[in-house]
Amino acid sequence: xxxPRDELIRDLVDDLQPVxxxxxxxxxxxxxxxxxxxSSAGALAATGPFRDGAFRALSAVPAFAVETAVAALAxxxxxxxxxxSSVPGAGKPxxxxxxxxxxxxxxxxxxxxxxxFPAHPxxxxxxxxxxxxxxxxxxxxxxxxxxWITRRLAPLWPRLTGALAGAAAAxxxxxxxxxxxxxxxxxxxxxxxxxxxxxxxxxxxxGPTLLTRRAWTVTSS
Amino acid sequence: MAAAHGGDKAxxxxxLRELGDTIERYLRCHFGRLAHVEDCVQECLxxxxxxxxxxxxxxxxxxxxxxxxxxxxxxxLRRASYAPPxxxxxxxxxxxxxxxxxxxxxxxxxxxxxxxxxxPAYRDALKLTKIExxxxxxxxxxxxxxxxxxxxxxxxAIRATKALLETDRNSA
Numbered sequence: 001x002x003x004p005r006d007e008l009i010r011d012l013v014d015d016l017q018p019v020x021x022x023x024x025x026x027x028x029x030x031x032x033x034x035x036x037x038x039s040s041a042g043a044l045a046a047t048g049p050f051r052d053g054a055f056r057a058l059s060a061v062p063a064f065a066v067e068t069a070v071a072a073l074a075x076x077x078x079x080x081x082x083x084x085s086s087v088p089g090a091g092k093p094x095x096x097x098x099x100x101x102x103x104x105x106x107x108x109x110x111x112x113x114x115x116x117f118p119a120h121p122x123x124x125x126x127x128x129x130x131x132x133x134x135x136x137x138x139x140x141x142x143x144x145x146x147x148w149i150t151r152r153l154a155p156l157w158p159r160l161t162g163a164l165a166g167a168a169a170a171x172x173x174x175x176x177x178x179x180x181x182x183x184x185x186x187x188x189x190x191x192x193x194x195x196x197x198x199x200x201x202x203x204x205x206x207g208p209t210l211l212t213r214r215a216w217t218v219t220s221s
Numbered sequence: 222m223a224a225a226h227g228g229d230k231a232x233x234x235x236x237l238r239e240l241g242d243t244i245e246r247y248l249r250c251h252f253g254r255l256a257h258v259e260d261c262v263q264e265c266l267x268x269x270x271x272x273x274x275x276x277x278x279x280x281x282x283x284x285x286x287x288x289x290x291x292x293x294x295x296x297x298l299r300r301a302s303y304a305p306p307x308x309x310x311x312x313x314x315x316x317x318x319x320x321x322x323x324x325x326x327x328x329x330x331x332x333x334x335x336x337x338x339x340x341p342a343y344r345d346a347l348k349l350t351k352i353e354x355x356x357x358x359x360x361x362x363x364x365x366x367x368x369x370x371x372x373x374x375x376x377x378a379i380r381a382t383k384a385l386l387e388t389d390r391n392s393a
Contacts, residue, residue: 008263009237012270018228019274087275088292089285154272156292 025083025090028149032079036142036172043138044173044180051126054179063119064178067110071175074103078168082146085161086153086211097160104167108193114185127182132191135177139170139199147203147210155211162207163200170199223278237266244290251335252294252352261297265290291386298351298379335385343378350375 022028044050058065077100084091110119128134146165155161177192225233244262252258268289276285336344342364349360350371361371 005241005259005263005266008266009234009241012237012266013230013234015270016225016228016230016233019226021226021274021276021278024277087277088272088288089280090277154268154275156268156289 040138040173040176050180067119070107074107075171082164086150086155111185111189120183122184124182131181135173136195138173142169158207158211159204162203166199166203170196265293295383346374347378
């Protein structure tokens with residue numbers, strides 16, 4: 001007979017309400033990706049034109065197409081890792097983390113290598129005056145719904161989940177800027193991809209507060 | 222758990238009691254007389270309650286359950302204070318491993334004791350600070366190393382324990 005545990009169990013049973021399974025991770029992932037892509041493309045279209053010939057370059061410049069595909073993959077894997085880390089037992093913590101980080105590193109690596117071998121002709125064509133602020137603002141807009149979704153689940157590592165959510169949220173506008181702003185590896189690293197790190201830090205800072213449910217406390221043993 | 226999703230309180234109470242016993246046996250099987258086991262059991266039950274909606278009825282219960290238990294166990298190891306417990310809780314050196322009895326369900330769940338699978342230096346660091354309740358300074362003096370080295374060794378021992386728990390879960 002363990003009195004504190006019995007009391008806790010009685011309290012938890014009293015608190016029991018019917019709950020509904022929130023659904024598969026992949027459904028939430030697709031819903032958020034759709035929102036993030038539409039909101040990012042919409043916001044960029046509303047604030048200025050897309051770079052002339054940017055979409056044609058996908059078929060004309062294979063390296064640019066590969067770079068864009070890696071960006072899309074990084075976005076998807078980061079968002080998936082965010083959601084998987086919010087559902088106990090949904091995936092292996094290490095396995096679900098390592099691929100997003102590797103693909104993100106490959107994406108960044110394209111621009112580092114791009115200083116010598118750019119995937120797309122470097123030019124000022126399509127330059128936006130406030131691309132850093134735009135990327136950051138859109139990232140924050142995307143971060144809200146992703147944190148809302150993860151809060152509905154049960155993140156065991158709130159700081160990590162918050163950081164992943166921040167990185168995913170900022171990676172979408174960063175990828176969209178491939179088409180909306182000028183192509184220059186240095187510019188992309190500083191003005192488009194830096195918000196990924198900044199928003200990841202913001203997510204990590206918000207995670208423990210926003211993603212932790214503190215309705216109960218264990219009293220004693 | 223499926224019945225608990227529907228709000229069946231009687232079944233849920235029975236489930237929590239059984240899970241509580243299972244977690245306690247699991248912790249004692251893996252860590253022996255780890256300090257604050259009861260706190261960890263209650264933290265796990267609380268986490269299970271808060272996260273119960275995320276269990277996918279189409280999937281097995283066990284991976285979901287043990288992810289929570291492992292997470293809370295590592296949390297406990299990290300948070301457990303270095304202050305020595307009350308005298309009666311302090312375990313004589315060498316005692317504290319392999320407390321399970323024959324036929325214990327926890328025996329069937331895990332292939333062996335986590336502590337015995339750790340490197341000797343890590344095992345001693347965890348035993349001294351988390352099971353026997355010595356302070357960092359006391360544990361460092363007993364091991365013949367500096368306090369900073371003991372602190373670092375405990376951190377690495379917890380990481381190694383986490384990796385072993387993950388390996389067990391993935392191979393299950």
